[in-house]
Amino acid sequence: MPTDPYASRTAPPRFPDGFLWGVSTSAHQIEGAADLREPSVWDTFTAAPGRVKDGSTAAVACDHYHRYREDVALLADLGVNAYRFSVSWPRAASPGGLDFYDRLTDELCAAGVRPVPTLYHWDLPAGLDWLDRDTASRFADHVSRVAARLGDRITRWITLNEPAEHTLLGHALGAHAPGGRLLFDALPAAHHQLLAHGLAVRALRASGAADIGIANSHGPTWPASGDRADIEAADFYDTLLNRLFADPLLLGAYPAGLGDLMPGDVTADLEVISEPLDFYGVNYYAPTRVGAPQGTEIEFGGLTLPAELPFTVLDIEGVPVTDFGWPVVPEGLTELLTGFRDRYGDRLPPVVITENGCSGDGLDDQDRIAYLDGHLRALHRALEAGVDVRGYFVWSLLDNFEWAEGYTRRFGLVHVDFGTLARTPKASYGWYRDFLRTQR
Numbered sequence: 001m002p003t004d005p006y007a008s009r010t011a012p013p014r015f016p017d018g019f020l021w022g023v024s025t026s027a028h029q030i031e032g033a034a035d036l037r038e039p040s041v042w043d044t045f046t047a048a049p050g051r052v053k054d055g056s057t058a059a060v061a062c063d064h065y066h067r068y069r070e071d072v073a074l075l076a077d078l079g080v081n082a083y084r085f086s087v088s089w090p091r092a093a094s095p096g097g098l099d100f101y102d103r104l105t106d107e108l109c110a111a112g113v114r115p116v117p118t119l120y121h122w123d124l125p126a127g128l129d130w131l132d133r134d135t136a137s138r139f140a141d142h143v144s145r146v147a148a149r150l151g152d153r154i155t156r157w158i159t160l161n162e163p164a165e166h167t168l169l170g171h172a173l174g175a176h177a178p179g180g181r182l183l184f185d186a187l188p189a190a191h192h193q194l195l196a197h198g199l200a201v202r203a204l205r206a207s208g209a210a211d212i213g214i215a216n217s218h219g220p221t222w223p224a225s226g227d228r229a230d231i232e233a234a235d236f237y238d239t240l241l242n243r244l245f246a247d248p249l250l251l252g253a254y255p256a257g258l259g260d261l262m263p264g265d266v267t268a269d270l271e272v273i274s275e276p277l278d279f280y281g282v283n284y285y286a287p288t289r290v291g292a293p294q295g296t297e298i299e300f301g302g303l304t305l306p307a308e309l310p311f312t313v314l315d316i317e318g319v320p321v322t323d324f325g326w327p328v329v330p331e332g333l334t335e336l337l338t339g340f341r342d343r344y345g346d347r348l349p350p351v352v353i354t355e356n357g358c359s360g361d362g363l364d365d366q367d368r369i370a371y372l373d374g375h376l377r378a379l380h381r382a383l384e385a386g387v388d389v390r391g392y393f394v395w396s397l398l399d400n401f402e403w404a405e406g407y408t409r410r411f412g413l414v415h416v417d418f419g420t421l422a423r424t425p426k427a428s429y430g431w432y433r434d435f436l437r438t439q440r
């Protein structure tokens with residue numbers, strides 16, 4: 001018997017017709033079949049002991065490479081009209097590697113689910129490095145090859161996933177591949193990813209694509225108090241994690257002070273980086289509370305943050321937290337989007353929420369339902385406040401390889417048994433399906 005997901009909640013808000021409803025995944029986190037592609041920096045990283053919490057690798061992951069038909073059937077049954085996945089650059093570069101995305105695209109189109117590929121989600125081919133400028137043009141070549149192969153069926157493209165997290169975790173703090181601990185010397189990796197994005201936009205347009213965006217992670221930054229030192233530290237953090245990645249795209253300029261830390265004269269690059277976008281993808285999970293530096297190393301969200309950082313990241317008290325320790329603050333999404341609309345005005349294209357979700361165990365995942373329900377309502381409040389929002393994607397369809405956390409954090413609407421690879425829809429899958437029915 002179907003349950004009534006709104007028995008104890010008010011009726012769901014109604015989103016505009018034509019809204020894009022989906023779920024997101026990424027290649028390295030679900031595909032497996034590592035023997036059928038070139039190696040990536042994540043293969044090298046996970047091979048070294050102590051890098052991944054449970055010592056696991058993504059060699060098999062969800063084996064989506066072989067089970068994609070079953071996964072597309074789950075999408076069709078869920079009732080989403082779009083699916084965000086990523087094209088693995090190391091797979092695309094291997095002989096016959098694009099055949100897989102050809103099959104997946106056909107399967108999605110046959111199921112009435114619009115494919116929305118991300119062209120880079122952290123799995124850089126081994127041997128390349130974002131600290132090298134040349135990686136940006138190599139990426140544009142990869143994008144041209146993928147677009148030439150799939151562009152007859154795919155209209156909506158996402159260039160990069162979360163260059164901010166990739167720079168921070170992969171190059172500044174060393175928690176992710178490739179493991180760099182460069183702190184502020186990691187900034188060239190950010191610039192080269194942004195340049196890669198701009199070159200990719202040009203390559204996609206040259207191939208005839210007309211609906212192009214990026215998936216950037218953003219969240220409001222809350223100062224720990226009204227003290228000047230806390231406000232300044234929070235402003236710096238906000239600049240580093242939000243404005244550094246949105247200003248060059250939307251305003252064609254780096255925030256004051258940061259442009260000087262980039263490699264060489266970036267004036268011409270900024271023209272490429274600020275190629276107009278058709279939509280702006282936002283990955284939202286939580287706000288961050290930030291205070292003045294305390295001069296000591298701190299543990300935060302599974303990371304050890306070095307003492308020399310000019311800010312301290314603090315817990316947000318009085319709100320629920322996910323099993324990852326991330327605060328659950330739906331209204332942060334409304335605040336973020338209205339803040340973006342105020343800061344960027346007409347320069348902000350229509351927004352698509354390209355990721356939102358939470359980790360947590362169990363098939364009867366009521367916490368996830370509460371999280372998603374709260375965030376959809378918060379998103380609707382942003383719409384009512386005049387933000388042009390066009391879509392929403394849950395992270396994630398399947399439990400998967402959560403990077404340095406291995407298989408210990410489960411974000412899926414569908415449970416995956418990593419022994420048998422059996423898929424079992426969770427309560428949240430049924431809830432999302434029921435919610436989507438209310439939007440038809």
Ligand code: IFM
Nearest residue numbers: 026162283355395402411
């Ligand atoms: O799993 C990741 C994803 O790869 C990028 N955005 C955040 C998710 C949850 O940590």
